[in-house]
Every structure is written in C-alpha cells, then in structure tokens.
Amino acid sequence: MTSPRPETVDEPAEHGAPARRAPVWRGQGPAVAVVAVGGAAGASARYGAALLWPARTGGFPWTTFWVNVVGCCVIGVFMVLVTEVWAPHPLVRPFFGTGVLGGFTTFSTYAVDIQRLLDEGHPRTALAYLAATLVAALAAVWAAVALTRRVSARWSAGREPS
C-alpha cells in the first residue's frame, strides 16, 4: 500500500529535470548553498534566543519551546504561500523552509532536554514539556496553514471584479 506523498519542505529545487533516477546531489549546488546560509541564520537566531532568555536548570525549557512553536507557525504560513499562493524562485523554499526554519527549530535539543529533566529528577516537567511542545507545534502549523489559506482566499476574492 502506498499513501500519497506529502508535500515536503525539502522538495528539490528542480529545473524541470526528472529527479527520480538521478543521483540526489546532481544539480544541487545552489540549493545546498542557500540551505547552508539559511541554516546558519536559523541556528544563530536560536542561539541568540538562548542567550537572551537562558533556561533555568531543572525548569521548563521555555526558550526552546517557543523557538519550536514559532518556527512551526511560520512554516505553516510560508508553505501555503509558496505552494498555493505564488510561485517564487526555486531557491526560496530551500533557503527559507529547509534552511532558516529547519536551522531555527530543533528536535535534538527537545529530546535531550527531556532526557536531562528526567535524569535530574523532574519527571513531571519532562512529561509536560514533551506533550506541550508536540501539541503546540502541531496546533501552530495547523492553525497557520488554515488561517493563511483563509486570508489568501479572501484576498484573491477581493481582487476579482464583482
């Protein structure tokens, strides 16, 4: 059984070439370069947030929580814009979706912070953080996608002569 392939953020920046049988790195130079620049920017923004709002030892990791929730919200808006509203330059999506947002949000710090909270004897905080991030991240991306679709539909309806 195959299920429909989801629209992924890491979709290649193709230029009309059939990418299925070609090596995955062929023609990927520009995409890799913009993903690297975007990733550096996203990781720096996350590091800056951690410096501005340092986490309390044993406390709820609010900074990483908000970084991930905000990143999920922005990707929802962005993906609707680039797949349903306008067709941007093929490198916009790898730069911002894969690079900036992928570099900004983090799954590894999320998992290791839960491990650390459990290890330091804060099981309730660990469990709350585990569940709250998952629920808030999924809710953020869902709400952002729904809201962007609604706004763009109203905007395009408003432009048509009545």
Added chain:
Amino acid sequence: MNWVLVIVGGMVGAPLRYLTDRAVQARHDSGFPWGTFTVNVVGCLVLGALTGAATAGAASSHLQLLLGTGLCGALTTYSTFSYETLRLAENGARPQAAANAIVSVAAGLGAAFAGVAAAQSLWS
C-alpha cells in the same frame, strides 16, 4: 568566537539534513517522511552523546556550541516534522500522521538516552 562556532555548525547541519532527506526519500515510495525521521533520530543520538561527554568533562563548551547548538540543532528540525505530519493528516493518511508524531518522539528520546548512556560508559 561562539557565534562563529554556531554558524559553522549550522552551515554543515542544514545541508546535511537536506541531502539526507533527498537520499532517503528517493529510496522508498511510501508517503512516510523517513528522511526527516532519520535526521532527527541521528541528531538526537549525537547530541545525547555530546551531552554525556560534556557531563563527563570530555567535551568543551566550544565543541558543544559547534556540534550541539550548531550542527545537531540545524540537522534536526521541528518545523518540517510538524508540517509533514500535518500534510499526512490532510492527505487522508491520519494513522500515518499519528504514527509519525509518536514514533519520531519515541525514537528521538530513545536515541538521546542511548547517546548519553554510550558517552557515560565511554568516559567514566
């Protein structure tokens, strides 16, 4: 100096995720986002090992910024993970969407624990 380490780590981690995702997704036909799953689990394992090494005094704060904040942070992603989960649900694959969320978190946590344990047994 600290910023440079994070930037260099991010410049390596994000393209590594992009290329790994493409390589993994080209090798199967299902709609399941195994590419993002792979980078997230590997990143959790590496960050767990790094954290264990740091606790044992075997990893400097500079190494943690380069490999932890920079590389593992950019290699793994929550935004793509949640977006792909939403797409699965929207495409009528709700069981796969739920499976992706649960399996990703469970495997990521397992990898983080395994990484810490491996580093602790190595450096203590």
